[in-house]
Amino acid sequence: MPEKKQETNNIILDCQGMSKSFGGTHALKDVTFQVKKGQVHALLGENGAGKSTLMKIIIGLYKADKGTIFFEGKPYQVNGPAEAIRAGISMIHQELNTEPYLSIAESIFLNREDVHGKSPFLNKKETNRKAAELLRQFDFNLNPKILMEELTLAQSQMIEIIKAVSCNARLVIMDEPTSSLDSEETGRLFRTIRNLQSQGVTIIYISHRMEEIFQVCDSYSVFRDGVFVNSGELTEVTTGDLISMMVGRKVESVFPKVDCEIGEVVFKVEGLSGKGFRDISFEVHRGEILGLSGLVGSGRSETMRGIFGMDPLTSGKIYLEGKEIIIKNPRDAINKGIAMINEDRKNFGLCLFRSLRENVSLPNLRKLHKGTLINQNKEKTEVRDITGQLRVKTASIEADAFSLSGGNQQKVVLSKWLMSKPKVLIMDEPTRGVDVGAKSEIHALMSKFAAEGMAIIVVSSELPEIMGMSDRILIYHEGRLNGEIAREDILNGTADQETILAKEFGE
Amino acid sequence: MEKANEKKILGMDQHDLSLFMKRYGIVFIMVGMFLILSVSSPNFLKINNITNVFSTVALNGVLAMGMVFVITAGGIDLSIGSMLALASTTIGIVLQATGNIPLACIAAIIICTFFGLLNGLLIAKFDMFPFVVTLASQLVIRGLGYVISGGYSFALANPKFSKIGLGKLWNAIPYPILILFGITILAFILLHQTKFGRYIYAVGGNINAATASGVNVFWTRVGSFIISGFCAGVAGIIMTARINAAQPNIGIGYETDAIAACVIGGTSFAGGISTIPGTLVGIIIIGLIYNGMNLLGISSYWQTICKGLIIIGAVMLDTIINKKR
Numbered sequence: 001m002p003e004k005k006q007e008t009n010n011i012i013l014d015c016q017g018m019s020k021s022f023g024g025t026h027a028l029k030d031v032t033f034q035v036k037k038g039q040v041h042a043l044l045g046e047n048g049a050g051k052s053t054l055m056k057i058i059i060g061l062y063k064a065d066k067g068t069i070f071f072e073g074k075p076y077q078v079n080g081p082a083e084a085i086r087a088g089i090s091m092i093h094q095e096l097n098t099e100p101y102l103s104i105a106e107s108i109f110l111n112r113e114d115v116h117g118k119s120p121f122l123n124k125k126e127t128n129r130k131a132a133e134l135l136r137q138f139d140f141n142l143n144p145k146i147l148m149e150e151l152t153l154a155q156s157q158m159i160e161i162i163k164a165v166s167c168n169a170r171l172v173i174m175d176e177p178t179s180s181l182d183s184e185e186t187g188r189l190f191r192t193i194r195n196l197q198s199q200g201v202t203i204i205y206i207s208h209r210m211e212e213i214f215q216v217c218d219s220y221s222v223f224r225d226g227v228f229v230n231s232g233e234l235t236e237v238t239t240g241d242l243i244s245m246m247v248g249r250k251v252e253s254v255f256p257k258v259d260c261e262i263g264e265v266v267f268k269v270e271g272l273s274g275k276g277f278r279d280i281s282f283e284v285h286r287g288e289i290l291g292l293s294g295l296v297g298s299g300r301s302e303t304m305r306g307i308f309g310m311d312p313l314t315s316g317k318i319y320l321e322g323k324e325i326i327i328k329n330p331r332d333a334i335n336k337g338i339a340m341i342n343e344d345r346k347n348f349g350l351c352l353f354r355s356l357r358e359n360v361s362l363p364n365l366r367k368l369h370k371g372t373l374i375n376q377n378k379e380k381t382e383v384r385d386i387t388g389q390l391r392v393k394t395a396s397i398e399a400d401a402f403s404l405s406g407g408n409q410q411k412v413v414l415s416k417w418l419m420s421k422p423k424v425l426i427m428d429e430p431t432r433g434v435d436v437g438a439k440s441e442i443h444a445l446m447s448k449f450a451a452e453g454m455a456i457i458v459v460s461s462e463l464p465e466i467m468g469m470s471d472r473i474l475i476y477h478e479g480r481l482n483g484e485i486a487r488e489d490i491l492n493g494t495a496d497q498e499t500i501l502a503k504e505f506g507e
Numbered sequence: 508m509e510k511a512n513e514k515k516i517l518g519m520d521q522h523d524l525s526l527f528m529k530r531y532g533i534v535f536i537m538v539g540m541f542l543i544l545s546v547s548s549p550n551f552l553k554i555n556n557i558t559n560v561f562s563t564v565a566l567n568g569v570l571a572m573g574m575v576f577v578i579t580a581g582g583i584d585l586s587i588g589s590m591l592a593l594a595s596t597t598i599g600i601v602l603q604a605t606g607n608i609p610l611a612c613i614a615a616i617i618i619c620t621f622f623g624l625l626n627g628l629l630i631a632k633f634d635m636f637p638f639v640v641t642l643a644s645q646l647v648i649r650g651l652g653y654v655i656s657g658g659y660s661f662a663l664a665n666p667k668f669s670k671i672g673l674g675k676l677w678n679a680i681p682y683p684i685l686i687l688f689g690i691t692i693l694a695f696i697l698l699h700q701t702k703f704g705r706y707i708y709a710v711g712g713n714i715n716a717a718t719a720s721g722v723n724v725f726w727t728r729v730g731s732f733i734i735s736g737f738c739a740g741v742a743g744i745i746m747t748a749r750i751n752a753a754q755p756n757i758g759i760g761y762e763t764d765a766i767a768a769c770v771i772g773g774t775s776f777a778g779g780i781s782t783i784p785g786t787l788v789g790i791i792i793i794g795l796i797y798n799g800m801n802l803l804g805i806s807s808y809w810q811t812i813c814k815g816l817i818i819i820g821a822v823m824l825d826t827i828i829n830k831k832r
Contacts, residue, residue: 310719334721348719351712353779362709363720365702373700416720 011070012037012202013058013171018067020053027053031067031228033221035171040193040203042213042234045223046246046407046435051206054223055173059084059091072170090164091173094433098156100149105131107148108163134162138192154185161192165201172196173204178212179432182295182461183501190216208436209462210239222246246436257469258447259487262288265322266455267338267424269307272316276302277479280316284424284455289446291470292459294504299479300459301343304426308333308340320423334363339422341413343429343459345406349413352402356394357383359401360416367420386415390445407438414445425449428459443469463497475503532824533773533788540795548802556798558681564794565683566745568787570761571768572687572694573738575786578769579698580731581711581778582637586626587739587765589649590619591758594743596656599663599753608668615747616740622648623736627729652755660754663747672748683745690741695783697734707731712779767814768793771821792821 015033019026028050035041045051056062058069060078069076071087078084081091099107105128106113114126131144140158148156157177164172174193178186193203193216205217213220214234221231222245229245263286272280277299284290292300305311307318309327318325320336327333333340342348350359360383361368368379383397392411394404401412410430417425427446431439446469450456460466466473473485483503489495544551551557570587577584594615601611622644629640663669675681698704706727709717718724742761747753772789774781796817800810 308719329721330719331721331723340719342719347713347715349716351709351716351779353775354708354712358705358708362705362717362722365705369702373696374702374705376700 010037011035012072013204014070015054015058016068016070018054018057018069019065020050020057020062021065026226028057028064028226031223031226033228034231035202035204036219037202038197038200039218040197040205040216042217042220043204043206043223044213044220044242044246045229046437049223049246049435050226051223052175053226055091055175055204055206058173059089085164085167085169088168088170089173090167090169090171092157092160092164092175092177094176094179096153096156096160098148098159100147102148103128103145104135104142104148104151104159105144108134108144108159108166112167134166138162138195153180154188157181157189158192161196165196165199169201171202171204173206175206176208176433177205178207178209182297183504184295186212208434208439210242211464213242214239243436257289257443258451259471260287260447260451262286262471263453266320267457268319270317270319272303272306272313272318274302274306274311274313274316277306277476280481282474282481284457286453286455287450288471289450289456289458289469291466291473292457292476293463293466293473293500294476298476298504300476301428302479304340304428304457304459308338308426334420334422337421337423338426339363339417339420339424340426341417341428341430343432345409345413345433350401350409353400355398356387356392356401356404356412357397359412360387360397360419363416364419382419383415386419387412390415390418391441405435407434410434410442411438414442418449422454424455424457426457426459429461430458431460431462431465463500467497467500473500475500477504533771533785533792533821536821537788537792537795540792540799544795544799544802548799551799551802556802558684560791560794560798561687562681562683563797564790565681565687566742566749567761567764567768567793568687568790569690569738569742569745570765571772571786571790572690572783573735574762574765575694575769575772575774575781575783576698576707576731576734577637578766578774578776579711579778579781580707580728581714582630582728582731583641583766584623584626584732584735585638585641585762586622586645586648587735587742588758588761589645589652590622590736590739591743591746591761592652592755593622593648593655594619594740595747595753595757596652596755598668598744598747599661600655602663602665602668602753603661606665608665611668612671612744615743616737619740619743620733620736623732623734623739624729626736627732630732631725631728649755656753656755658755660752660756662752665751669748669751672745672751683749686741686745690738691783691787694786698781698783703727703730708779710778764793767818767821770818 011034013033013035015031018028018031018033020028031050031054033054043051053062057064060080060083071089076087078087084090099110102110108131109127114123114130115121116123128144135142135144138158140162142155148159151159161172177189181189196203205213207213217234219231219233220237220242222229222242224246265283266286268283270281276297280299280303282290292303294300302311306313307327309329309332318327320338325336327336327338330340346352351362357380361379365374368375368382370378380397387394387397390411392404392408392415394408401409404412430446431442434442446456446458458466458469467490471487474481475483475485485495485500573587574584597615597618598611601614602608605611626641626644629635629644630637671682673681676685698707706717706722709720709722710724710727714724746757750757768789769781769786770776770789771792772782772785772787774786793814796814797810800813805813
């Protein structure tokens, strides 16, 4: 690692006095933000803390109301991502926007295509050759002629990073880059980040996952409610310190699991098989939280989609309260008392441009009837009731789901399913893209609903979440169950993260 | 998100203003047109002219009330124009054979509703694009109109039947307006106050979320086309009664006006956003455009051009007001 002296002139990005407001709300208030050259710098804060706003100003999507930015010592101002890229700053967005029908080479060199001489005709050979070389540099053995739509999310992300570097980016901003990656892909991403760092590229790393930040980052800055809170080297702080900076109060425990009485078996599956999973059997008891752990693509979510009737099952039996049931589609599942919070909130959870009220009542309209019409007063009361209970922060239940923050959107999804009072609640990645505050609220709610007698199945890629919340953990490996760990084993220390990871990797 | 300009316009800050405009902007445009027309043309406000505006509007209105369901659910129905012709010839055949007016009307509605059902089944069952399916089915439907009428138009000479299109309640309110009124109320209740209506919004807004919430997406989509077919049947009765003849070549281009009324009234082409009152205002605006240009003596060729431009203008206005989407 190159020697790092604490000089002032090794600051690559220097934002001073940044302010920005939308309508009446201040998204950023007089924020200072500095990043040293060659570092991986963690930018931390709850959703709505102003991280994305500042990043969007840096890449030119927003204009700051006040403040100046210096990049590589020179004043910097751009009018859009294209100019930012030319100036040397690229951003890898959390939700990748790729052209599905372009090849890898075409998408890396989009807008920079090679042509024959000075003619307008494309020189595909040259583009493919250059792309192949770049891929080799990153140890990425893929044919540059493959279409983007055939790549996994992790691969597309890698292509975006390669594209940024090929544009000579000196600063790369990564927004929640690991939110859809499994541990293996995350490891690969981290190796790439080290690789970039050794080439002198500076990285701003935005993430909610603490253990990753300590693993890959050198320094940090924390924002809270649009204000700069603190910054420094990560060697000098602990996770607890960072969390309390973000929320502005001490969080006793991120996972406040309350143990409650576990009753009889409510839900049972036997020999379930489908696309991506084989021969899955398990049971869940009343009041129990069952955790499903495994790498992304190991069949956890696929099993849940199968149970909920979203994908077909090829074999297996499902029992609810001792009776065999057949689920052909989500409607059957809901009618029988099974609810599922999908991992993909935007595509399967919400109608973003409809009101919070309509979103919450959608699966519950059957119960809100007066003759043929919807009982609108009852609807309003019940929606207000449940969203109040879950403390959804919104001006009114008539607000578009679109206008809420990620954490609040997730609480709306929770509201809609809890209103249906399910016997079995399946939660697939219930805290993905949710800030720390909302996260512990959701965890507290899970305990509460288990205590009320619900059987909960939770799927999560975050080991601490699974370990903190589950009464029992089942571990998936390549579509099959590969072990079970009880809460006692974790509490008395006979099982830890390594035990689980080893099983996820098939040992 | 909006730009952070904190200018005050009309005493509201810009955010409130844009919300206000989004909801009621189109009403202002309608009122503005009323005012301009009543100033620039002395004949505009005469009772005769106003009833005339509304009875032309009635036909398009009934079609638009069906179309709004289809577009809100994320589809489009290009076959309603040809359904008018099929309804017309059906009525002609039944009236000639039996002379039974209710039977003729019911037959027209049933046959159009049936083709709506067929459109819906094809689209929902095989997941084909509504644009392509209805583009093709309109050919089938229009062809069928020619087949059952032998390609001829014939006068109905049934004064009782023509009353549906030309008669007036208490000698004041034309029946077509009453029919539009009735259909509008039904549509309002169906779209805004029933489970089915809510499902239409959910399916158009996000079909995946609707499926995952247990909505019967298949029948919701089919239902939207059934409603569109039903409305085309009702509109076909009005049209046939007004011209008092069965014609297989009528109704060309009527789907354009129905779509335009929906769009002017704030219906999103992406699905999931619309209101019945908005659609009604859209219909009236289109009626005013036609009537206004007639009164001002603009030739029908130019009227077509103007209508196109006004639709583009309306959509542009809507996009600008709803920028954040």
